Amino acid sequence: MDVTISPSRVRGRARAPPSKSYTHRAILASGYADSAIVHDALWSADTRATARAVTLFGGDVSRSADGTLEISGFDGRPDVPADVIDCDNSGTTMRLVTAAAALADGTSVLTGDESLRSRPQGPLLEAISDLGGEAESTRGNGQAPLVVTGPVEGGTVSIPGDVSSQYITALLMAGAVTDEGIEIDLETELKSAPYVDITIEVLEAFGVEARHTDDGFAVPGGQQYRPADGEYHVPGDFSSISYLLAAGAIAGDGTVTIEGAQPSAQGDTAIVDVVDRMGADVDWDRDAGTINVSAAPLSGIEVSVADTPDLLPTIATLGAVADGDTRIVDAEHVRYKETDRVSAMAEELGSMGVETTEEHDSLTIHGGESTLEGATVDGRADHRIVMALALAGLVADGETTIEGAEHVDVSFPGFFDVLYDLGATVDRND
Ligand SMILES: O=C(O)C1=C[C@@H](OP(=O)(O)O)[C@@H](O)[C@H](O)C1
Numbered sequence: 549m550d551v552t553i554s555p556s557r558v559r560g561r562a563r564a565p566p567s568k569s570y571t572h573r574a575i576l577a578s579g580y581a582d583s584a585i586v587h588d589a590l591w592s593a594d595t596r597a598t599a600r601a602v603t604l605f606g607g608d609v610s611r612s613a614d615g616t617l618e619i620s621g622f623d624g625r626p627d628v629p630a631d632v633i634d635c636d637n638s639g640t641t642m643r644l645v646t647a648a649a650a651l652a653d654g655t656s657v658l659t660g661d662e663s664l665r666s667r668p669q670g671p672l673l674e675a676i677s678d679l680g681g682e683a684e685s686t687r688g689n690g691q692a693p694l695v696v697t698g699p700v701e702g703g704t705v706s707i708p709g710d711v712s713s714q715y716i717t718a719l720l721m722a723g724a725v726t727d728e729g730i731e732i733d734l735e736t737e738l739k740s741a742p743y744v745d746i747t748i749e750v751l752e753a754f755g756v757e758a759r760h761t762d763d764g765f766a767v768p769g770g771q772q773y774r775p776a777d778g779e780y781h782v783p784g785d786f787s788s789i790s791y792l793l794a795a796g797a798i799a800g801d802g803t804v805t806i807e808g809a810q811p812s813a814q815g816d817t818a819i820v821d822v823v824d825r826m827g828a829d830v831d832w833d834r835d836a837g838t839i840n841v842s843a844a845p846l847s848g849i850e851v852s853v854a855d856t857p858d859l860l861p862t863i864a865t866l867g868a869v870a871d872g873d874t875r876i877v878d879a880e881h882v883r884y885k886e887t888d889r890v891s892a893m894a895e896e897l898g899s900m901g902v903e904t905t906e907e908h909d910s911l912t913i914h915g916g917e918s919t920l921e922g923a924t925v926d927g928r929a930d931h932r933i934v935m936a937l938a939l940a941g942l943v944a945d946g947e948t949t950i951e952g953a954e955h956v957d958v959s960f961p962g963f964f965d966v967l968y969d970l971g972a973t974v975d976r977n978d
């Protein structure tokens with residue numbers, strides 16, 4: 549599906565979708581448990597992939613009309629799956645499920661779409677081998693398809709921290725039900741660190757202890773997943789909120805109010821500060837969970853995305869509109885996502901007339917609203933590139949057509965409806 553965005557102003561109220569990161573963890577944690585009810589779960593292509601994996605491990609995930617998930621777990625140790633686990637486009641699913649598969653007494657096979665089959669899994673495979681399991685890439689290149697044989701009993705592993713924090717999350721979640729527990733020593737500085745804090749927060753809600761250590765992280769073994777009162781509530785998603793905030797900051801006509809913005813461990817709450825530093829008028833009422841934003845002339849700033857890789861596409865679009873240079877630094881790991889998002893944003897904004905300077909771990913956008921020209925752009929089969937380019941379309945001169953716009957289903961299925969309800973002119977071409 550292509551979507552065409554015409555220059556538009558936005559105003560009104562919009563609700564953030566539930567967090568993808570919390571939902572993945574809550575579904576898998578419920579799988580490790582006897583049973584659980586998960587309220588406000590995100591039901592998107594990626595979280596459905598995690599639900600399918602839980603089912604293949606012997607659990608069951610059913611969804612009621614109001615979106616609540618009722619999950620029966622596989623109760624600790626997963627069954628050997630009766631089929632290949634298709635993780636589709638979801639890196640989180642593949643990493644978390646690979647470590648879960650290493651607990652099963654037999655062999656699991658994991659695959660995914662073309663994008664996921666090009667992403668790095670090597671360090672996690674090595675960690676599983678170091679723990680006594682067998683974990684291989686069928687092509688021997690550290691990428692899926694993966695073949696994983698367990699069971700592992702736990703132990704100590706060392707792993708790089710600068711490729712994906714999801715390896716740590718995966719090992720902590722699985723380590724809790726091993727006999728010995730897992731100690732993880734980091735070989736490098738940890739990137740995307742707040743995502744491990746999200747993990748520790750969800751584990752705690754499921755009665756599982758995991759902790760920071762001097763060298764990394766540790767989770768004791770022999771633990772049982774048991775959510776308090778058998779229930780879990782997913783908070784709103786700040787990566788998704790970033791698009792709504794940016795829409796209000798660049799194209800607001802009056803106030804855009806975003807609901808579902810309760811504080812949590814998400815590093816991507818940093819987007820509130822980014823938009824504020826660039827000059828927008830923004831106010832976050834943490835108790836009410838609402839953010840009000842209105843447009844103002846924006847100026848370029850420097851932002852590190854070491855902790856917040858998923859914000860890069862949004863910040864790049866903000867930078868295209870802002871006066872002066874916006875320098876996004878510490879961005880190397882943003883190249884290992886659904887696509888290389890550093891290059892993708894440089895090239896697609898380039899098609900819209902924006903000048904950028906790309907370096908290995910940074911992207912500088914030489915901005916100014918008058919530079920954005922409508923164009924046909926490639927969403928790169930990447931939900932975040934699609935949404936960031938749609939924002940640019942709100943303020944470009946002329947129409948912007950985004951190819952492959954259906955990929956928003958990965959994290960924000962109602963994105964174009966929400967944009968339309970805020971007043972944007974959105975035309976879908978199937
Ligand atoms: O654990 C998670 O939920 C995520 C961790 C991050 O990935 P990396 O740790 O690979 O940077 C982030 O980019 C991804 O969208 C979600």
Ligand SMILES: C=C(OP(=O)(O)O)C(=O)O
Binds near residue numbers: 637932
């Ligand atoms: C990179 C992302 O997710 P994942 O790693 O789960 O594919 C994302 O949502 O931007």
